[in-house]
Amino acid sequence: MARPSRRSLVAGSAALLVAGCTTPRTAASAWPASRPQPEIGTFGFDVDGMDRSVAPGDDFVRYAVGKWIDATEIPADRSSLGSVAIIKEKAAARVRGIIEDAAKAPAPEGSDARKIGDYFTSFMDEARIEQLGVDPLKADLASLAAINSHRDLSAALGASIRCDVDVLNLGVFYTPHIMSLWVAEDLDDATLYRPYLLQGGLGMPDREYYLGANPRYADLRATYEAHIANMLRLARFAEPEASARRVMALEIAIARAHVSLTDTIDVAKGNTVWRRADLPSKAPGLDWTAFLTTAGLDAQPRFGVWQPTALAGISRLTASEPLPAWKDYLAFHTIEAAAPYLSKAFADEHFAFNGRAVSDTPQQPARWKRGVDDTSSALGEAVGKLYVAKFLPPQAKAQAQEMAGNVLRAFGARLDRLDWMSPETKVQAKRKLANFRVMVGYPDKWRDYAGLQVVRGDAHGNWRRAGLFDYHRNLAKLGRPVDRGEWFMTPQTVNALFAPCQNSVTLPAAILAATFFDPNADAAVNYGALGAGLGHEVTHGFDDNGALFDADGNLKNWWTPADMDHFRAQSKKLADQYSAYAPLPGLHINGEQTSTENIADLGGLATAWDAYQLSLTGRPAPTIEGFTAQQRFLLGFAQNLRAKYREGALRRQIVTDILPPTPYRALTVRNLDAWYVTFAVKPGQKLYLAPADRVWIW
Structure with a gap:
């Protein structure tokens, strides 16, 4: 060239x-x-x-x-180690100090500091978590057991989805939920938000783990089925092995419906828009009214459908596969997602598969590390505000901004x-570069956590409410002008990103x-x-x-x-x-x-x-x-x-x-x-x- x-x-x-x-x-x-x-x-x-x-x-x-x-030497609680991981360890230690200080210091009820402290303290209260055992899941599991119709199933699947993927900004493509909602800019008009639906529903990392011929994948499939049975057994299911076989068969069918990662990252293919009224004909199977109602999306007139063939395939499976298999599937994924917030037996089994079997990590991270990560995820910008006040010297931000200016020049x-x-293309390239913004350190406007309820002593409930809080925060964007200053990473995140619809670079502290x-x-x-x-x-x-x-x-x-x-x-x-x-x-x-x-x-x-x-x-x-x-x-x-x-x-x-x-x-x-x-x-x-x-x- x-x-x-x-x-x-x-x-x-x-x-x-x-x-x-x-x-x-x-x-x-x-x-x-x-x-x-x-x-x-x-x-x-x-x-x-x-x-x-x-x-x-x-x-x-x-x-x-x-x-x-x-x-x-790679530490026993890690699957890899490199420069970024070492910086993350340093940042985690700093965040730990911030969170532990918040947990110890008196703070007004409802304040961010109080929520940070209560969230972390609840996660670290192992005695309380052991005392509760599987009790935090009883209501959810009873609700799933009561499913007796296709409409009930569709409603339960809709209620389960979360905003946990971001294809363009974060490169997060996978969700264990049957689908994921991603609220982002309309690709055709970046001044508007659009709701996107993306494929999901797998408990292993990718469709290749279910369909690949490599002996390593075959071994993992057997290990995963045993893991499903172990989780169901811990939750006192009567026939965990039979249920695990049904779940595994269903996930293999879902994997066959999935498109590859190469197709998923193709933005042009992802820019597919379906009208709400066309969902039943384009993706028959789901009771779309029931699904969208419990997902809070029934009023939306149009959806971005990132992987149309996958969405249609998953929808068909809700009608073609037996209802008992779907009920087992939902029960397992409910337990699997909650396991880190339940008693030690659940958390250990969760790590045994997801950490040890999949990634060859010998040892589970210390509980404080898991607590720091989870608190920082649930209350990210609240923690980040404290982080930058303590650990981002003005001169470091100034140097980074100067460097960014030189890079753009x-x-x-x-x-x-x-x-x-050609000169024609070059004019447009220069125009695009002129619109770039580099955001260093922290956002100009901090996220408001007033609507998030954190209850000391309720680790599982706090995690569940945090997920719903974030989901509803994203739903609330629909119909509003796009926030061009939104950060998709917290200041304490060791990473950087480019947001193509904003033409912005984010460099966290x-x-x-x-x-x-x-x-x-x-x-x-x-x-x-x-x-x-x-x-x-x-x-x-x-x-x-x-x-x-x-x-x-x-x-x-x-x-x-x-x-x-x-x-x-x-x-x-x-x-x-x-x-x-x-x-x-x-x-x-x-x-x-x-x-x-x-x-x-x-x-x-x-x-x-x-x-x-x-x-x-x-x-x-x-x-x-x-x-x-x-x-x-x-x-x-x-x-x-x-x-x-x-x-x-x-x-x-x-x-x-x-x-x-x-x-x-x-x-x-x-x-x-x-x-x-x-x-x-x-x-x-x-x-x-x-x-x-x-x-x-x-």
């Missing part, structure tokens, strides 16, 4: 270009002893974690972080230099931590990590889904046919590159499934380097402890993507995630001409790609 400005990437031996930008002058220097010390190493990079016995061109990940990989300059894009960002680290390392992350999110606005949205956040074509053909050809070339990687024997990455992330990683890395150069404002880039700025930048990128997986977790990521396993993301350096020059990578080395095989898009 033609590069942005097809100038030589090497002019002489010292001038290096990354995606068309000249490397700044270098100045030899040591890292000043007077500077505050960064959290990692002497300048923000773990030099001791490198394995210099390996040539970068043979295994760049090993070269950059190999000794860290060797020395790092760099991406704009890259657009200007593209020689494969908790991600501003090493290895992503350290205010005391070398700027090249920071730009290789957080800068590449920011560039990644900006590039999402122009990946193979983001590129379908215009400057106003609408799903509207703004490309010439020739430009789109060129873009898709290069995207396919990058997807094929990733599909060649096999992290497990016989199990390759699906490059089409990970395509949006591959494009974002590649564009993000190149843009971040340009942004780093902008940050220097003409000053020479120092050499620190023998590492050039180019080397530190690329090593910082690799360090931020270091990770280890247990086999089950690795398999799950490959099958169910749109992100490739983390170490493979670092291999996008193979497409940067600068990487070859910086580390003297030569033909014949394992990672070498001929110039014609390197992919450049943005």
